[in-house]
Amino acid sequence: MSVAEADVRSLESAPARSRADTRRRLLEAAVALFAEKGLHGVTSAQIARRAGVATGTFYLHFADKEALFHEIAFAALAELRERQDRASVGQKLGSREYVRARTEELIAFAAKKRELIVMVFGRAESAGLADEVREAVVPGIQRWLERRKAEGRAPADLHPAVAAQAHAAVLTRVIAWWAADPSRATAEQVVATLLRMNPSLLPAG
Amino acid sequence: MSVAEADVRSLESAPARSRADTRRRLLEAAVALFAEKGLHGVTSAQIARRAGVATGTFYLHFADKEALFHEIAFAALAELRERQDRASVGQKLGSREYVRARTEELIAFAAKKRELIVMVFGRAESAGLADEVREAVVPGIQRWLERRKAEGRAPADLHPAVAAQAHAAVLTRVIAWWAADPSRATAEQVVATLLRMNPSLLPAG
Amino acid sequence: MSVAEADVRSLESAPARSRADTRRRLLEAAVALFAEKGLHGVTSAQIARRAGVATGTFYLHFADKEALFHEIAFAALAELRERQDRASVGQKLGSREYVRARTEELIAFAAKKRELIVMVFGRAESAGLADEVREAVVPGIQRWLERRKAEGRAPADLHPAVAAQAHAAVLTRVIAWWAADPSRATAEQVVATLLRMNPSLLPAG
Amino acid sequence: MSVAEADVRSLESAPARSRADTRRRLLEAAVALFAEKGLHGVTSAQIARRAGVATGTFYLHFADKEALFHEIAFAALAELRERQDRASVGQKLGSREYVRARTEELIAFAAKKRELIVMVFGRAESAGLADEVREAVVPGIQRWLERRKAEGRAPADLHPAVAAQAHAAVLTRVIAWWAADPSRATAEQVVATLLRMNPSLLPAG
DNA sequence: AATGAATGAGGGTTCATTCAT
DNA sequence: TATGAATGAACCCTCATTCAT
Numbered sequence: 001m002s003v004a005e006a007d008v009r010s011l012e013s014a015p016a017r018s019r020a021d022t023r024r025r026l027l028e029a030a031v032a033l034f035a036e037k038g039l040h041g042v043t044s045a046q047i048a049r050r051a052g053v054a055t056g057t058f059y060l061h062f063a064d065k066e067a068l069f070h071e072i073a074f075a076a077l078a079e080l081r082e083r084q085d086r087a088s089v090g091q092k093l094g095s096r097e098y099v100r101a102r103t104e105e106l107i108a109f110a111a112k113k114r115e116l117i118v119m120v121f122g123r124a125e126s127a128g129l130a131d132e133v134r135e136a137v138v139p140g141i142q143r144w145l146e147r148r149k150a151e152g153r154a155p156a157d158l159h160p161a162v163a164a165q166a167h168a169a170v171l172t173r174v175i176a177w178w179a180a181d182p183s184r185a186t187a188e189q190v191v192a193t194l195l196r197m198n199p200s201l202l203p204a205g
Numbered sequence: 206m207s208v209a210e211a212d213v214r215s216l217e218s219a220p221a222r223s224r225a226d227t228r229r230r231l232l233e234a235a236v237a238l239f240a241e242k243g244l245h246g247v248t249s250a251q252i253a254r255r256a257g258v259a260t261g262t263f264y265l266h267f268a269d270k271e272a273l274f275h276e277i278a279f280a281a282l283a284e285l286r287e288r289q290d291r292a293s294v295g296q297k298l299g300s301r302e303y304v305r306a307r308t309e310e311l312i313a314f315a316a317k318k319r320e321l322i323v324m325v326f327g328r329a330e331s332a333g334l335a336d337e338v339r340e341a342v343v344p345g346i347q348r349w350l351e352r353r354k355a356e357g358r359a360p361a362d363l364h365p366a367v368a369a370q371a372h373a374a375v376l377t378r379v380i381a382w383w384a385a386d387p388s389r390a391t392a393e394q395v396v397a398t399l400l401r402m403n404p405s406l407l408p409a410g
Numbered sequence: 411m412s413v414a415e416a417d418v419r420s421l422e423s424a425p426a427r428s429r430a431d432t433r434r435r436l437l438e439a440a441v442a443l444f445a446e447k448g449l450h451g452v453t454s455a456q457i458a459r460r461a462g463v464a465t466g467t468f469y470l471h472f473a474d475k476e477a478l479f480h481e482i483a484f485a486a487l488a489e490l491r492e493r494q495d496r497a498s499v500g501q502k503l504g505s506r507e508y509v510r511a512r513t514e515e516l517i518a519f520a521a522k523k524r525e526l527i528v529m530v531f532g533r534a535e536s537a538g539l540a541d542e543v544r545e546a547v548v549p550g551i552q553r554w555l556e557r558r559k560a561e562g563r564a565p566a567d568l569h570p571a572v573a574a575q576a577h578a579a580v581l582t583r584v585i586a587w588w589a590a591d592p593s594r595a596t597a598e599q600v601v602a603t604l605l606r607m608n609p610s611l612l613p614a615g
Numbered sequence: 616m617s618v619a620e621a622d623v624r625s626l627e628s629a630p631a632r633s634r635a636d637t638r639r640r641l642l643e644a645a646v647a648l649f650a651e652k653g654l655h656g657v658t659s660a661q662i663a664r665r666a667g668v669a670t671g672t673f674y675l676h677f678a679d680k681e682a683l684f685h686e687i688a689f690a691a692l693a694e695l696r697e698r699q700d701r702a703s704v705g706q707k708l709g710s711r712e713y714v715r716a717r718t719e720e721l722i723a724f725a726a727k728k729r730e731l732i733v734m735v736f737g738r739a740e741s742a743g744l745a746d747e748v749r750e751a752v753v754p755g756i757q758r759w760l761e762r763r764k765a766e767g768r769a770p771a772d773l774h775p776a777v778a779a780q781a782h783a784a785v786l787t788r789v790i791a792w793w794a795a796d797p798s799r800a801t802a803e804q805v806v807a808t809l810l811r812m813n814p815s816l817l818p819a820g
Numbered sequence: 821a822a823t824g825a826a827t828g829a830g831g832g833t834t835c836a837t838t839c840a841t
Numbered sequence: 842t843a844t845g846a847a848t849g850a851a852c853c854c855t856c857a858t859t860c861a862t
Binding site: 157159172177178189190192194197 | 364366377401408
């Protein structure tokens with residue numbers, strides 16, 4: 001083993017690697033179980049068992065069930081946003097192409113991470129978590145709508161705050177419904193419908 | 206109590222009236238507590254205490270907490286539909302006036318029964334229940350959209366099932382948000398925005 | 411059953427009587443177990459089992475283990491003081507007879523309630539509870555010593571606060587030691603020694 | 616680390632020194648934490664962390680938390696006795712000067728090692744330990760009192776075993792109380808009061 | 821029909837201790 | 842010798858539900 005290799009090793013060290021492993025296993029077990037039974041239908045002991053570790057190990061990695069839930073959801077949200085940013089890079093902000101690219105990425109993400117979506121927005125429209133996630137999304141939508149309206153590119157009688165709530169609900173609900181069973185509609189049909197119902201794309205009037 | 210009074214009571218079937226009374230008190234107590242603390246934040250004992258009855262009495266009227274919750278929500282839904290029917294009677298089915306009348310009634314209902322709305326749709330933990338209510342609403346919307354599309358009065362690329370999910374989400378979310386604090390927007394602003402986002406009123410594409 | 415009897419019954423009602431019973435059983439079980447194993451050596455489940463009730467019943471009667479401990483100790487302290495008051499009534503305050511009567515009553519109490527004493531001051535010199543009890547006793551002793559000193563009836567170089575701590579320690583320790591095995595000394599020997607070591611009876615110096 | 620440095624280390628037997636070091640660090644960390652939070656308020660992991668070692672290391676040096684506690688207390692007791700012996704050397708055994716010298720040394724020790732005193736005698740949860748320490752002290756006191764009585768230099772009605780318990784309690788309680796906040800009395804006031812209350816110095820009677 | 825004390829399974833959480841590295 | 846992640850038994854406490862009165 002070279003000195004360089006030894007250094008790398010010591011940075012994460014054997015136990016550290018094991019720790020990260022355990023953490024990942026717990027996260028995966030949690031996503032699967034939460035998607036299936038919801039936050040209140042799952043115990044920390046069940047998550048631990050499914051991850052193949054002891055009950056107490058759960059608390060070595062997460063303060064409690066809520067914290068785990070939270071972490072999963074916001075990590076997913078961050079990943080989604082990053083993907084959407086990459087997908088829409090180069091498009092003119094607010095253009096139909098920009099919105100379409102981001103919507104398509106949303107649906108692609110929902111298809112790829114079905115369990116995650118079902119967990120956060122599906123059965124767990126529970127948990128106050130969905131609320132929190134929605135509240136993390138709403139302000140951006142609302143600001144966007146306000147700008148559109150100011151530019152006269154959205155209907156004058158559209159109330160930005162109301163429309164932002166409505167749109168956030170549309171997005172979270174539709175992806176949850178679709179992720180639960182993607183055979184219900186093709187991705188393209190979902191995208192097309194979402195674009196139709198996007199308040200920022202409504203004909204000004 | 207005089208003999209006469211006792212007789213009057215027995216004519217009205219005292220126990221029966223008392224039973225209905227107790228039941229109503231339990232329902233009212235439950236709505237208030239659920240709106241405030243959510244399904245999981247309230248115990249059956251708390252509901253009983255607030256209703257002024259003993260713990261065990263709860264189970265003489267409801268199978269369990271879920272059943273009570275269920276009953277409240279579907280009674281509310283039934284009442285709303287009846288009100289909407291009354292409000293839109295005489296309007297041509299599917300006309301803009303028809304939709305507007307029903308939407309206005311929805312908002313009026315939300316204003317009048319804020320606690321109820323917050324309980325069912327606000328506190329997200331209501332979990333399965335909000336889902337259930339939504340699923341009770343969705344098929345009607347979906348059939349409606351299918352008819353509109355068949356008549357060429359809705360965009361061709363609107364997928365009825367997707368749009369129905371979306372619209373149900375819009376309605377439940379917006380009234381929950383608004384009922385939590387009606388000063389956020391005027392009733393008319395909410396109505397206008399809901400009409401704009403109603404998929405059955407979108408300009409045919 | 412006469413009307414009078416019925417009224418009495420309704421005041422405590424059958425379940426109420428049962429409740430008081432359960433509470434007493436729990437208190438008795440707790441005293442015995444705490445005396446044997448100390449606060450930290452006993453679980454609420456053990457107390458409940460020994461009282462012949464279910465685990466959860468414990469929490470119908472006491473907020474938690476600490477609260478129960480607290481209640482036992484302070485009820486005992488209150489009872490002791492009342493007995494001492496009764497025993498010394500008519501004696502001149504601060505006279506040797508007054509002090510002797512109260513000391514004798516203390517020892518009689520320790521003999522009668524051995525488990526209680528062992529629980530609070532013996533093995534459980536644990537718990538912070540003994541501290542609390544001592545702090546409930548110390549101020550009275552201290553004020554007393556200050557008065558004696560002011561009257562020139564106690565040694566001039568006796569520091570009241572120090573002596574009060576010392577005396578409280580003497581009392582609590584000696585009765586705990588003696589209650590654990592009363593064959594170690596006769597009650598009269600204990601009383602005589604306590605009187606000798608009572609700072610308020612030391613020859614003024 | 617340079618080769619030279621490594622060599623120096625190995626000359627001093629680096630691991631050996633390190634072991635003693637680790638042990639000392641653990642002891643110091645334990646005293647500080649126990650004084651602050653008590654036996655039950657501190658975990659072995661916390662002690663290890665404060666000592667700057669890994670959790671498992673704790674068990675390479677001590678069988679368990681109790682053993683550590685034990686060792687600290689008895690090492691302190693041994694040190695105190697040695698100091699008292701040095702302080703009273705040359706004084707006539709049992710003379711007032713002898714007792715005064717030893718008492719002064721006790722107070723000086725309490726002032727110097729406040730954390731230690733608070734840990735062992737202050738936090739009452741120290742439970743079994745304070746008892747044990749007291750029992751280690753009592754026989755000496757008791758033998759002493761027996762001799763004094765036999766020589767007619769102590770009150771005839773003083774029961775040696777009772778008085779020994781009482782005196783041990785006085786000493787441990789007073790130094791704990793004073794160590795917790797030495798501004799409560801001057802060292803000389805504490806010494807004077809302890810001398811007044813020392814059963815071996817009571818006027819024979 | 822109402823009462824409310826009792827039940828007891830089960831959840832979340834802690835932590836002394838072990839052991840592979 | 843030291844590490845520190847993992848263990849898992851045990852604890853405290855809650856609360857939906859029952860049942861004797």
